[in-house]
Amino acid sequence: MSTRRVLILSAGMGAGHDRVAGELARRLTTMGIDAEVTDVLDLLPLRSGHGMRRGYGWTVRHAPWLYAGIYRVFFASPRAPAISPLTALVAARLEDLVRRRAPSALISTFHVAAQAAGHLRAHGRLPVPSLVMVTDFAVHGLWLHPGNDGHLCLTPAAVREVRAATGRPAWCHAPVVRPEFRRLRAAPALAPGGRPRVLVTAGSWGVGRVEETTRVLSDSGRYLPVVLCGENRRLRRSLNRTGGCVALGWREDVPELMAASYAVIDNASGLTCEEAVAAGVPVICYRPIPGHGLAGARAMARAGVGVHARDGAELLVALDRLRSPLERGRRLKRAGALFERRPVEDLLRCLLP
Structure with a gap:
């Protein structure tokens, strides 16, 4: 009998996304599912993911006004671009990773991963289901690529928002924290x-x-x-x-x-x-x-x-x-x-x- 394999896509932006991904992997493992966690920033070429991580940290520490503007324009605005060059880069390498790992499903715990997986799924380049675990209480636009098969949310309000924005299924679940x-x-x-x-x-x-x-x-x-x-x-x-x-x-x-x-x-x-x-x-x-x-x-x-x-x-x-x-x-x-x-x-x- 073949083993079910799930690829969990996270990002080392702080520790929260990785802690959720790690606990999710532990729970799936107890269910007999082979769960692997991958940092999508490592899929970017020329160590640019490392630079992105450092840049975000510097901005939040020293120029919070700049991060507020970036969030308002690229995350929260209804006129934000549907896909960014960053997403396209991650998607190309994610497609290759999926081909090599052959998972039965993807679960994203970071918004760039959700964008990349949704992009691949929408263009017929991802042959397995893609779910998004929204780790924030507030749902911003980059979580909401409609190419994904469904979203897992923390509150009923988030479920309603996701369904209205994507037309796709969404479900409410208890927070994923260590026991x-x-x-x-x-x-x-x-x-x-x-x-x-x-x-x-x-x-x-x-x-x-x-x-x-x-x-x-x-x-x-x-x-x-x-x-x-x-x-x-x-x-x-x-x-x-x-x-x-x-x-x-x-x-x-x-x-x-x-x-x-x-x-x-x-x-x-x-x-x-x-x-x-x-x-x-x-x-x-x-x-x-x-x-x-x-x-x-x-x-x-x-x-x-x-x-x-x-x-x-x-x-x-x-x-x-x-x-x-x-x-x-x-x-x-x-x-x-x-x-x-x-x-x-x-x-x-x-x-x-």
């Missing part, structure tokens, strides 16, 4: 002096207005910020010099850190927010990075997954309200509805050939 986050339910710990520990996250690259967030929390005297700086050593050194917080580098014990936190403050509106919800910790989006971060924060607030605090005063009010067990329970119940939906692997049992 450790579900096993370690929140047991908030107090810092010396009785202050609740608030976990401040800024992605693997440690980007955004993290120092401002830390200062708001520290100056209030009511909360101790514990900051995940990721790979940003400069940010960690700066916070350590300033004081008033606990600044951490890259960590493997994030589930344990979340479980001991009063709340999570995030600025990217991505997988970290889903992990916090899985751990039973309230999420507040504050000073989100431009583009997908801001769009995601608004979409999360509309879905009841988290609170979008627009300034320091709103941030502290949102945190203070969590001291009420009734309010805390209400927020957690509404956000936890994400995980009452069908697990993605159950959907894929029916969708994969």
Whole structure:
């Protein structure tokens, strides 16, 4: 009997897309499916994928206004081009990869991959089904190539948007997070002096207005910020010099850190927010990075997954309200509805050939 083989297309833009792809591969493997994860940026010639990754990181750190403009024109505008030269380059090499690997299906967890696979499928150059796992709460245009056979989404609102834009099937599923986050339910710990520990996250690259967030929390005297700086050593050194917080580098014990936190403050509106919800910790989006971060924060607030605090005063009010067990329970119940939906692997049992 032939083994089903699925090619999962991700991208090392931060860590979120890869973590989703890795967990999806693990789940498919337990189902007896041979799952392989490929970084589509590695398909670009002359190491240009590496340059694209570095360019994106530099822009988000040092010129967020530029990234906001790029997102508005190329991601969110209805007049954005349907396909870019980048997509065409990836598609040509993806076609060759599919020919060599002979998968029974593709699943994209990154929008460039979704564009490339959809382009191939629409032109009869991809002989196997192509599914797109939309890892963002906000669905921008580059996720929506109608050549793909269907989309897997985090919320009913995203499902409706995808169906309206593509005319193709879309399904809602529970977030794809590692089981450790579900096993370690929140047991908030107090810092010396009785202050609740608030976990401040800024992605693997440690980007955004993290120092401002830390200062708001520290100056209030009511909360101790514990900051995940990721790979940003400069940010960690700066916070350590300033004081008033606990600044951490890259960590493997994030589930344990979340479980001991009063709340999570995030600025990217991505997988970290889903992990916090899985751990039973309230999420507040504050000073989100431009583009997908801001769009995601608004979409999360509309879905009841988290609170979008627009300034320091709103941030502290949102945190203070969590001291009420009734309010805390209400927020957690509404956000936890994400995980009452069908697990993605159950959907894929029916969708994969």
